[in-house]
Amino acid sequence: MDARNPTTAFQQAELTLRGIVLGAAITVVFMAANLYMGLKTGMTFSSSIPAAMISMGAFRLMGGAGILENNIVQTQASAAGTLCNVVLALPGLVLIGHWHGFPFWQTTAVCALGGLLGVAFSIPLRRALVSGSDLPYPEGVAAAEVLKTGQEEAGGHGLRDLLAAAGLAGAIGFATTGLKVLGDGLSGAISLGGAAFRTGTGFSLALVGVGYLVGIGACLALLTGVVIAWGIAVPVLTALAPDAGKTAGQAAEAVWSEQVRLMGAGIIAVGGLWTVASLARPIAASIRTALSSTGSSLGSDHPREERDLPIAWVGAGALALCVPLALLFGAFAGPAGLGRTLTVLALAATLFTVLFGFLMAAACGYLAGLLGSSSSPISGVGILTTMATALLLPLLLGQVGGPDGERFVTAMALLLTAVIITTASIANDNLQDLKTGQVVGATPWHQQVALIIGVGVGALVIAPLLELLYQAYGFVGAPSREGLDPGSAMAAPQAALMTQIAKGITQGELPWMMVLIGAGLGVVLVAVEAWLRRRDLTFPALTVGIGMYLPLSVEMTIALGGILGWLAERRLRARVPGPERESVLGSARRRGVLLASGFLVGESCVGVLLAGADLMAGHSGALAIAGPGFASTATWLGLAVFLGGLGVYFWLVSAVDAEARV
Numbered sequence: 001m002d003a004r005n006p007t008t009a010f011q012q013a014e015l016t017l018r019g020i021v022l023g024a025a026i027t028v029v030f031m032a033a034n035l036y037m038g039l040k041t042g043m044t045f046s047s048s049i050p051a052a053m054i055s056m057g058a059f060r061l062m063g064g065a066g067i068l069e070n071n072i073v074q075t076q077a078s079a080a081g082t083l084c085n086v087v088l089a090l091p092g093l094v095l096i097g098h099w100h101g102f103p104f105w106q107t108t109a110v111c112a113l114g115g116l117l118g119v120a121f122s123i124p125l126r127r128a129l130v131s132g133s134d135l136p137y138p139e140g141v142a143a144a145e146v147l148k149t150g151q152e153e154a155g156g157h158g159l160r161d162l163l164a165a166a167g168l169a170g171a172i173g174f175a176t177t178g179l180k181v182l183g184d185g186l187s188g189a190i191s192l193g194g195a196a197f198r199t200g201t202g203f204s205l206a207l208v209g210v211g212y213l214v215g216i217g218a219c220l221a222l223l224t225g226v227v228i229a230w231g232i233a234v235p236v237l238t239a240l241a242p243d244a245g246k247t248a249g250q251a252a253e254a255v256w257s258e259q260v261r262l263m264g265a266g267i268i269a270v271g272g273l274w275t276v277a278s279l280a281r282p283i284a285a286s287i288r289t290a291l292s293s294t295g296s297s298l299g300s301d302h303p304r305e306e307r308d309l310p311i312a313w314v315g316a317g318a319l320a321l322c323v324p325l326a327l328l329f330g331a332f333a334g335p336a337g338l339g340r341t342l343t344v345l346a347l348a349a350t351l352f353t354v355l356f357g358f359l360m361a362a363a364c365g366y367l368a369g370l371l372g373s374s375s376s377p378i379s380g381v382g383i384l385t386t387m388a389t390a391l392l393l394p395l396l397l398g399q400v401g402g403p404d405g406e407r408f409v410t411a412m413a414l415l416l417t418a419v420i421i422t423t424a425s426i427a428n429d430n431l432q433d434l435k436t437g438q439v440v441g442a443t444p445w446h447q448q449v450a451l452i453i454g455v456g457v458g459a460l461v462i463a464p465l466l467e468l469l470y471q472a473y474g475f476v477g478a479p480s481r482e483g484l485d486p487g488s489a490m491a492a493p494q495a496a497l498m499t500q501i502a503k504g505i506t507q508g509e510l511p512w513m514m515v516l517i518g519a520g521l522g523v524v525l526v527a528v529e530a531w532l533r534r535r536d537l538t539f540p541a542l543t544v545g546i547g548m549y550l551p552l553s554v555e556m557t558i559a560l561g562g563i564l565g566w567l568a569e570r571r572l573r574a575r576v577p578g579p580e581r582e583s584v585l586g587s588a589r590r591r592g593v594l595l596a597s598g599f600l601v602g603e604s605c606v607g608v609l610l611a612g613a614d615l616m617a618g619h620s621g622a623l624a625i626a627g628p629g630f631a632s633t634a635t636w637l638g639l640a641v642f643l644g645g646l647g648v649y650f651w652l653v654s655a656v657d658a659e660a661r662v
Helices: 006-010 017-041 048-061 067-077 079-088 104-131 138-150 153-178 205-240 248-278 280-292 311-336 341-371 378-397 402-440 444-473 493-506 512-533 541-549 552-575 578-617 628-653 656-660
Strands: 185-192 195-202
Touching (some): 017 048, 017 067, 017 079, 017 444, 017 578, 048 067, 048 153, 067 444, 079 104, 079 402, 079 444, 104 341, 185 628, 195 205, 205 541, 205 628, 248 378, 248 493, 248 512, 248 541, 341 378, 378 402, 378 493, 378 541, 402 444, 493 541
Antiparallel strands (some): 185 195
16 A cells, blocks of 8 residues: 555545544553653653554554554644643742642643644644645654554564563663662762862663664764763862862752753753744745635645645634633732733733744744754743743833742743743644655644644643652652652753743842853854754754753763664664665664653653552652662662663664564
8 A cells, every 4th residue: 555645545544533542542651751751851752653653553453554544643642742841841830839739720721722822833834834845854754654664564563662662661660760679870979179070870771762862963962061061160160169068979969050050041042042043034934825825724625635724713713722821821820919910911921922932833843844853942942931931021010029929920930931832842743743644645634633632632631640740759949748758859850940040030140140151152052053054964052051951860871872873873884785774774763763762651651650659658669679778789780780771772773684673
């Protein structure tokens, strides 16, 4: 069967009840995995390809399915990998004590309204950025290739690889986080002449998978941020202001947390601004094309592959969403006692969210088409939005006095940021899905309906999952609660950074010098990125900034995954003759992606299950069988298991016979 043949494709089932049910189940699983990973490390992963593989395996057990039905399932489930970007900002409301958990209706409304706006924005942008452009959309095309491969009998090997990797990572995660018989990382610090140096790595196969997925270019940029932060900035700052009351490790951690990661924020802010500015012309062209296109309809006078939801419906839906959005902002700000200003605030916040959200959605969507979703500046969007809202809100509200007033402004800034991040993330990922659909011959309006369902399902489960993880583990920097192990608290690094920025601006205490130094570095790095891009090389400046504010153990483990993938590819290139090389490399890469996705799903889902066990027990570490005295032995055992896992992974993704396995 040729999936690109419109006649053949049209005869297949596409938007079906069983597909919607399966897509919903996969969405919940990957939602749990992404939330766990996002709160623990600050990184989330795309669920499209593993969702496609699970869908093909599940439908095979039901008697089989066509490529279009599988495409609908992965389209719906992709919402799990994007809605979870709300963890970049929303946990900040808990960190500042404005929320004491995640209230169901407000959390659901943030995700649902932001997600539906993202879907609405992606529909007019499809004609300009997908069907009407030559943007490559590398991840969307890759997902289409996986769907095509999965239609062949050999595709079953891919599902087995994914499930085997999930089982291995889940077992290791259970031994590490649950039983405590394996250590989760190794670190050390020294002081030389008053300058503190720190190094270390984690032992997470899931993070190795993240590194493999993002590739060597992004990992080198990440390592550049590590060198700037931990090899230059931290030693210099600790030498200039030594603290005799702290160990080298404590001093290094304090300087990084309070100052150095704000330099990373400056780099990301400049990178985000540069991205938006450089895309001003194509964004404007996209908007003109979308507005001038009157052919977006369900009518039979248009080819099936070009039928979107009617633009009139989409416009009316976007306007209708403004009403509950204003009600959300009004209800959130109600307890602050703003009087008549409350209505003004709700309307202004809604207008800002829609206009700025569309701009960010278009920018992220264009960059997703150019470089892939992983390179889209979602972190930059969050930091820019946080800065803008924290600066603008006091101008609107006037002088806010006292800790309660400052906390409210900070909370409002984080809420607006959470909605806009969700909008931009969904639009960014949806355009990749629509490109996948274009390649396999799908019907756009079917995909758009599936996207809406995916947003709805994801929004309903995200609040209970966030509440479960928070109650079981807590967050670093949040008010402590009895029964929680501080060592098990989740870092929520991106939310912590955006909270630090919003609080610093609101309270007038932000170390702007660190931000400005980072901005200066960002200008240099953006110039380097542009120069390398003209030579077809990838070195994203945004990722350098991310490398400066994510925890060291997270960054180093991710970098190991990227280096491992690069070495595996070099090994294959050296061993495979020319005519067969590209086919083998493509198959090996697909297998590596599936194994990496399995690592992520297995470790994260075990983490969520352990959170449930801890919550029922009323304290952290409910299943632990090893005490503090075993910590040193657990560290070395964890290192041995981790190195063994790296070796097996390298062998699998560099095997010459990989093409026979995927």
